[in-house]
Amino acid sequence: MPFLRLLNVAKRFGAIKALDDVTFEVKDREYLCVLGSTGSGKTTLLRSIAGILKPDEGEVYIDGEKANDIATEERNTVYVPQNYALFPHMTVLENVMFGPLAKEIDKKTAEETAMRVLKLVRLDKRADAYPNELSGGMQQRVALARGLASGAKLLLLDEPLGALDVRLRIELRTELKKLAKESGFTVIHVTHDQEEAMTIGDRLLVLRRGHIQQHGTPYHVYNRPERIFVANFVGNTNFLEAIVESRSKEGSILRLREGLKIRVQDPSFEPGEAVIVAIREENVSITPEPRGDEINRRSGEVTAVYFLGSFTRYVVKLTNGDEIASRTPVKEAKVEINQGDWVSVNFDPGNTHIYEYPTLGLPSELEAS
Amino acid sequence: MANRIFEVVSKTLDDLSSRPSVKKLVYSAAVIFLVSFILLPPVIGITFKLGLAEQVFSDPALLSRAESAVFWSFAIALSVAALDIIAGLPLAWFITRGHSRWINIVDALADIPFVIPTVALGYSTLLFWGSTGPVSVLSFSIPPGLILVFLLHFAFSFPVVVRVMVGALMAHNTIYETAAKTLGARSFTIARTVTLPLLRPSLIAAFLLAFARSLSETGATVIVAGLFENGPVFIKNAKDAGLEGPMVLVSFTLILSSVAVFALIRLLGNRLKIPINNVLPDPEARLSSKRSVNLRDGFTLLIFALFVLVPSIYITLPATGALTDGTLQNAFSGAGVWSSFWQSMALSYGIGVLVTLINIAAGLPVAVLVARKRLGKLGTTLLDAVVNVPIVVPSVALGVSLGFFWRSFTFIPEFWILVFSHMTITYTYFVQAMAAAIEGIPEEMEETARTLGSKPFHVFRKIILPLTKYSFLSGAILVFTRSVDETGAATAVSQTLKTAPVLLVSWVKHQVPVTDSDIALGIAFLVLTSFAALLALRLLVYRRKK
Numbered sequence: 001m002p003f004l005r006l007l008n009v010a011k012r013f014g015a016i017k018a019l020d021d022v023t024f025e026v027k028d029r030e031y032l033c034v035l036g037s038t039g040s041g042k043t044t045l046l047r048s049i050a051g052i053l054k055p056d057e058g059e060v061y062i063d064g065e066k067a068n069d070i071a072t073e074e075r076n077t078v079y080v081p082q083n084y085a086l087f088p089h090m091t092v093l094e095n096v097m098f099g100p101l102a103k104e105i106d107k108k109t110a111e112e113t114a115m116r117v118l119k120l121v122r123l124d125k126r127a128d129a130y131p132n133e134l135s136g137g138m139q140q141r142v143a144l145a146r147g148l149a150s151g152a153k154l155l156l157l158d159e160p161l162g163a164l165d166v167r168l169r170i171e172l173r174t175e176l177k178k179l180a181k182e183s184g185f186t187v188i189h190v191t192h193d194q195e196e197a198m199t200i201g202d203r204l205l206v207l208r209r210g211h212i213q214q215h216g217t218p219y220h221v222y223n224r225p226e227r228i229f230v231a232n233f234v235g236n237t238n239f240l241e242a243i244v245e246s247r248s249k250e251g252s253i254l255r256l257r258e259g260l261k262i263r264v265q266d267p268s269f270e271p272g273e274a275v276i277v278a279i280r281e282e283n284v285s286i287t288p289e290p291r292g293d294e295i296n297r298r299s300g301e302v303t304a305v306y307f308l309g310s311f312t313r314y315v316v317k318l319t320n321g322d323e324i325a326s327r328t329p330v331k332e333a334k335v336e337i338n339q340g341d342w343v344s345v346n347f348d349p350g351n352t353h354i355y356e357y358p359t360l361g362l363p364s365e366l367e368a369s
Numbered sequence: 370m371a372n373r374i375f376e377v378v379s380k381t382l383d384d385l386s387s388r389p390s391v392k393k394l395v396y397s398a399a400v401i402f403l404v405s406f407i408l409l410p411p412v413i414g415i416t417f418k419l420g421l422a423e424q425v426f427s428d429p430a431l432l433s434r435a436e437s438a439v440f441w442s443f444a445i446a447l448s449v450a451a452l453d454i455i456a457g458l459p460l461a462w463f464i465t466r467g468h469s470r471w472i473n474i475v476d477a478l479a480d481i482p483f484v485i486p487t488v489a490l491g492y493s494t495l496l497f498w499g500s501t502g503p504v505s506v507l508s509f510s511i512p513p514g515l516i517l518v519f520l521l522h523f524a525f526s527f528p529v530v531v532r533v534m535v536g537a538l539m540a541h542n543t544i545y546e547t548a549a550k551t552l553g554a555r556s557f558t559i560a561r562t563v564t565l566p567l568l569r570p571s572l573i574a575a576f577l578l579a580f581a582r583s584l585s586e587t588g589a590t591v592i593v594a595g596l597f598e599n600g601p602v603f604i605k606n607a608k609d610a611g612l613e614g615p616m617v618l619v620s621f622t623l624i625l626s627s628v629a630v631f632a633l634i635r636l637l638g639n640r641l642k643i644p645i646n647n648v649l650p651d652p653e654a655r656l657s658s659k660r661s662v663n664l665r666d667g668f669t670l671l672i673f674a675l676f677v678l679v680p681s682i683y684i685t686l687p688a689t690g691a692l693t694d695g696t697l698q699n700a701f702s703g704a705g706v707w708s709s710f711w712q713s714m715a716l717s718y719g720i721g722v723l724v725t726l727i728n729i730a731a732g733l734p735v736a737v738l739v740a741r742k743r744l745g746k747l748g749t750t751l752l753d754a755v756v757n758v759p760i761v762v763p764s765v766a767l768g769v770s771l772g773f774f775w776r777s778f779t780f781i782p783e784f785w786i787l788v789f790s791h792m793t794i795t796y797t798y799f800v801q802a803m804a805a806a807i808e809g810i811p812e813e814m815e816e817t818a819r820t821l822g823s824k825p826f827h828v829f830r831k832i833i834l835p836l837t838k839y840s841f842l843s844g845a846i847l848v849f850t851r852s853v854d855e856t857g858a859a860t861a862v863s864q865t866l867k868t869a870p871v872l873l874v875s876w877v878k879h880q881v882p883v884t885d886s887d888i889a890l891g892i893a894f895l896v897l898t899s900f901a902a903l904l905a906l907r908l909l910v911y912r913r914k915k
Binding site for chain 1: 835
């Protein structure tokens with residue numbers, strides 16, 4: 001039985017639909033990352049689960065029980081906002097004891113529980129400190145400890161690493177997951193950082209404008225994006241507009257602008273249909289010498305070169321005017337390629353995805369909010 | 370044992386607060402209280418008596434007096450508020466941005482006229498500028514009348530502007546000034562083009578508060594007015610003469626026009642543009658020089674000392690004389706007029722305590738509703754407007770309406786009519802202080818506490834209250850001091866019972882046979898007990914904190 005289940009949940013703020021027909025399940029002890037940009041409905045989703053907001057439609061089930069009419073304080077879910085909401089007038093220990101005391105556990109037991117979880121997050125030595133005396137990372141751990149001590153089973157984290165600097169964020173990612181797993185929590189972790197979501201989540205749920213775009217394991221979402229938006233939002237992807245020329249068991253031949261042709265593996269569209277081809281930048285390889293145009297090997301001029309540390313990103317303008325980018329591991333680059341050079345770009349038909357041409361056009365489909 | 374009872378009561382309230390029906394009940398009760406005790410009584414009171422106002426129209430002389438009184442009320446309030454801004458802003462600047470070691474002392478001194486009851490302030494001003502005061506050595510004195518009223522109003526509304534602007538300047542992020550400085554702007558140019566435009570809402574608020582305070586003041590104005598009449602003095606004189614018609618007409622006009630002027634200033638204030646496009650490099654550089662700044666500071670301090678501080682505390686001199694001439698013994702033995710004085714003091718403080726407790730209990734839920742916008746945008750704006758009515762409307766006019774309303778219930782004793790009137794006059798202060806403080810606490814903190822298992826009242830006890838305790842205290846102090854100090858409404862409402870300020874006004878006007886020492890000492894007692902009450906409250910909170 002899933003630990004959390006949302007069924008057709010909708011929430012409106014005036015004319016804005018913050019959540020629309022949201023249905024999904026989270027298994028017991030699962031770590032779910034909800035990925036979406038600002039305004040996608042991520043926070044509304046967490047607040048609806050916590051009972052801070054009441055959905056206009058749909059049902060929320062927690063541990064098998066319908067929770068729509070259960071008060072926030074009775075739901076046993078801990079909401080941790082981005083700024084952690086540590087109580088500034090209480091010490092670290094008092095903050096962590098707050099949950100047990102609110103649930104009428106006697107003071108001695110509450111203190112023991114609080115000290116135990118503070119030890120777990122390695123902050124037992126700062127029990128008497130006030131939140132403003134702690135670093136961002138420590139505050140985050142106190143917020144977690146406070147959730148742990150409360151005895152809740154579902155942890156709702158709203159951009160928990162958003163306020164930290166990059167290095168600390170990367171460090172704390174794994175620690176966060178480890179702690180949640182060790183403590184037996186079911187976690188919903190909201191973020192706009194795709195790398196964070198992929199690293200930490202058992203499963204990903206991509207939200208856009210209050211709608212679920214895709215729900216699955218990070219591997220699945222990354223390698224089989226079901227929508228153009230997901231292909232764009234998760235990872236770095238080239239999009240080319242094309243018409244299906246022909247199709248066979250092996251795949252389809254697509255016609256790009258100016259009649260350039262490419263082959264893709266997906267044969268599901270009819271000849272004559274307008275489609276969008278998506279190719280991950282890391283699946284495009286680049287060779288220094290243009291060796292004549294063939295299908296899936298096209299020549300073009302390098303218009304920009306970005307050095308990204310372990311990768312180099314090249315932007316190549318094809319002869320038909322389409323632009324295609326390639327991410328090449330630095331160690332694989334045998335010859336230096338510069339802006340203005342003519343090169344060949346190649347990709348495997350198996351590493352492409354094609355989508356129906358969006359009614360409102362490609363730019364509208366790529367917009368996050 | 371007490372702890373155990375407290376725990377049981379708290380737990381019961383925590384549990385009750387979890388029920389949506391109880392929450393609704395508490396909020397509805399608070400809104401019903403607001404409507405039925407604060408909003409409707411003055412509206413109904415004055416509306417039912419409007420017919421009486423017709424008497425005035427048949428008496429051209431009386432009508433002209435009434436018109437002139439209302440005109441002067443607004444003329445004085447508007448000009449005093451404008452002058453307060455001109456003189457108060459440099460002082461607020463000096464306190465927040467200056468480098469003098471006397472800043473803390475100036476800061477504390479700026480509050481003095483604020484905490485002295487206005488009746489005392491009125492008498493002090495009368496003596497200071499009068500023919501026996503210190504200025505008389507220069508063969509110069511100001512008799513009671515328009516100019517003295519103007520000086521008095523300037524003195525007591527000045528600290529309001531300084532306090533609001535000091536708060537605004539302290540809270541203001543100086544990063545914009547730093548950015549402007551690095552772009553090459555001089556300090557005067559920065560103040561004019563960056564700081565003041567950003568502080569426009571606070572400037573408007575300061576202006577409105579000073580304006581309201583001037584418009585509303587009665588007790589002190591009556592003392593220094595002589596034959597001059599503004600609205601409140603006219604109402605007081607009409608009441609003394611038993612003329613209900615003129616009272617109704619002027620009260621009604623003051624209520625309507627003050628609400629209209631407030632609305633107008635709020636609307637126009639937001640459109641007010643401080644000219645920022647033109648920069649005059651040479652004159653502004655000269656105005657930014659150290660010499661100019663020193664000159665400005667010196668002039669500001671001189672104005673503050675001469676027109677605000679010294680006239681306000683001058684009362685201490687004659688009060689000292691009363692310690693040695695036998696008045697003190699009379700006072701303590703309760704001889705002659707002193708017996709009624711102590712009764713009035715007990716009445717004032719009794720009403721003060723009651724009104725503070727009622728307004729805390731009735732105001733807290735409304736403060737939450739306003740701060741958390743629980744009634745939606747329109748509902749909250751409406752609620753906020755209703756809450757602010759008592760400070761917008763002159764208290765004496767409010768008192769006249771409240772008197773008419775509550776006295777129509779003949780079974781209500783006069784004491785309770787006084788309590789209800791003081792309640793209306795002071796209601797806004799606590800709600801405003803608490804609403805602002807609650808608004809400053811991120812709602813997420815409450816929500817997180819709820820998800821940790823805390824019930825709504827538990828969240829209030831453990832999170833909101835500790836984080837707002839200073840605003841709670843200052844709101845309570847404002848209600849208490851304003852109630853003890855209130856003269857206008859009390860004058861309008863009282864029949865046989867006299868609160869201390871009302872009694873002292875009658876002493877100053879020599880409506881009862883008293884000596885100047887009696888007056889000085891009586892006023893000194895009022896000032897001292899006000900200070901003592903404030904100190905006691907502060908100590909109480911300090912001890913709790915420890």
